[in-house]
Amino acid sequence: MLTIDTHADTPQRFADQGWDFVDGPLGPGMIDLATARAGGLGAEFFAIWAEPSEWKGRYAHRTLQLIDGVLEQVRKHPEELRLCLSPEDIREAYAEGRFAVLLGLEGGHSIENSLSLLRVYHRLGIRYMTLTWSNTHEWADSCGDLHDDSVRRHGGLTGFGREVIAEMNRLGMIVDVSHASDETFWQVLACSRAPILATHSSARSLTDVPRNLTDEMLRALANAGGACMVNFFPAFIDEDWHAAWNRQRPERREAHEHAAKPWRERNLPIPFYVSDGVDRRFAARLPRAPFASLIDHIDHVAKVAGIDHVGIGTDFDGIPSLPEGIDSAADLPKIADALRERRYSEDDLEKLLGGNLLRVFAEVQAAATTQP
Template sequence: MTSPTPEEVHRSALVLDCHADTPQRFVDENWSFTDGVGTGQLSLDTARAGGLAGEIFALWVDPDQWPGRFAHRAFSLLDGLLEQIRLHPNDLQLCLTPDDILTAKAANRFAAVIAIEGGHAIENDLGLLRLFHRLGVRCMTLTWSNSNEWADSSGDIDDPAIPHHGGLTPFGREVIAEMNRLGIIIDVSHVSDATFWDVLRTTRAPIIASHSSSRVLTQAPRNLTDEMLRALATANGVAMVNFFPAFIDENWRQAWNAQREERVAAHAILEKQYEGTPVPFHASNKLDRDFAARIGRAPFDSLIDHFMHMIDVAGIDHVGIGTDFDGIPQPPDGIDTAADLPKFTAALMARGCSAEDMHKLLGGNLMRVFRDIQFAAS
């Protein structure tokens, strides 16, 4: 009996991506998920071409562009996503449970799971957290690159001008407890090291890192150390590999950081062009794409190296996919859109991953942790 080909393995798996920022396209560009992908990285057509069955869609609120209106912006993005589901009921399905994802897959509908990216969106209000849950949110990244009033971020932890808490505050621990009670997935991508360890000490359910890679291979502060990966695995969680070159290729990261002052100046000029109104992400991302193009594409093997290292450290049961599509200017070489996802299945199998391994990594691990979190809810 012949072994299945990588293409056959990929097509037979439940392929789930744990992080994409696509909802901002619905709101800011008046774009539809059923349209051509355009300048984005994820659409219905590219998902189907790449065998992608579902996505955790992030409601990301840029803290600099929406001061004082964090929840308002999050609700706007939520409405944009729910409108897509209403307008395209044969193509998209809101999924509140793992079983919903299986139902969507069986009906050839794309599974949409909703996440908040950045706990500042709940504006220090557990009532807002509960309301988001009632409206379909099933995951929350505790911070974005900004620390909030109850949790520290890796993005500004070295900035002396930013007040920090040394991890979670007492209210932050209340947020974790309420997320446990509601069955909301706790996502520690973006958090500081101290916050990560506080979360593990506080939660009574498994956690995920929806789009974080290995800090041993690429020294981005938001990547996970081997110690973190082992602890996450011990707690039965999952770490999802990010596809952004600055998190998977150290040379590319250093070149990107060397452009920082010039990029900041260019973004300041762009903000003036919008005369005090929020700069839409597609405009700022176009600028970043131009800067990324100067560096060139990161090697495809850098992405595969991160998967293999994290599998080696945490185990095959504790690694998944977190592309960060539509939130990054450029994926590595060979990955342009979701249509290219079978390429990394082939590459991982060439490195020794079995069909069973790939079924876990492609979606099985996320389904397990999602079930465990909802089972632990009260």
């Protein structure tokens, strides 16, 4: 059974630490080739994320650096890894016994307000774009800065934002609404002529955070042929963990400032592993979120949106903690086992674990007016 994960932040390790996906060792990471194979994971969308404050003014530079980090892994390990640009590529890689490597761009700020740059990223292999990260930028509102009065918001998409959606549709690039504001979500749904994804979001009715989708959104996403891929971050899937995490915020902010000081003094971008290390120390102080919380979210999305419109978007290597029982990609089979206990059929699991992504991907590319 082919399992596909729509979001992992592992490229930071390639670019900043010279870490190798095949040779490892896994270390503090959550996914490498060995754990992926142990967990039946056959394909991964690696998130290309230029942190917007650290790389301001150099978004394209950082984006290309991260893309290169992934492509170098494929170049060095052609027998184990294959860059995939289509659903057919994923299926072929799976049949060949090679791990399918895919690229997703996280944050529309990386295109620097340029459709030309968007097209260049597509030519390099980017097959989805998360319209915003936690930052509102020049053409789309994020849900991550809703309470920041200094942010100039647009009420969703700007006119240029709609041009971006149209160009993504033309190219056959999947539109990803994770991190988008509610207004952005609804406007994207209205103007996209191809199905859209939420590549790493969960259910707001179970855990009330803006990063998650409401039941109304889930149904609308499904009615348009899209899907919601459930995020594994405990703060998005468990109310108690979310509340405890928020209580740590003042102390955590102070620890981040202390850890950043040596980099600030040298006027250098703070590597993700520095801030992630701080968050991991604070997350370790909390009891892990119950495994059942993750299964509850998957189950809820499947019931509200329908079994054809749910998947997994783990956020591996981008979050400081995982729910109890999930330590790495090797533990992914536990999800199928838990869903079988809830009377999910093998056909259901095949859709949920990879089939739904393949369908949406194929429909987006079929709607394109330019071949990849």
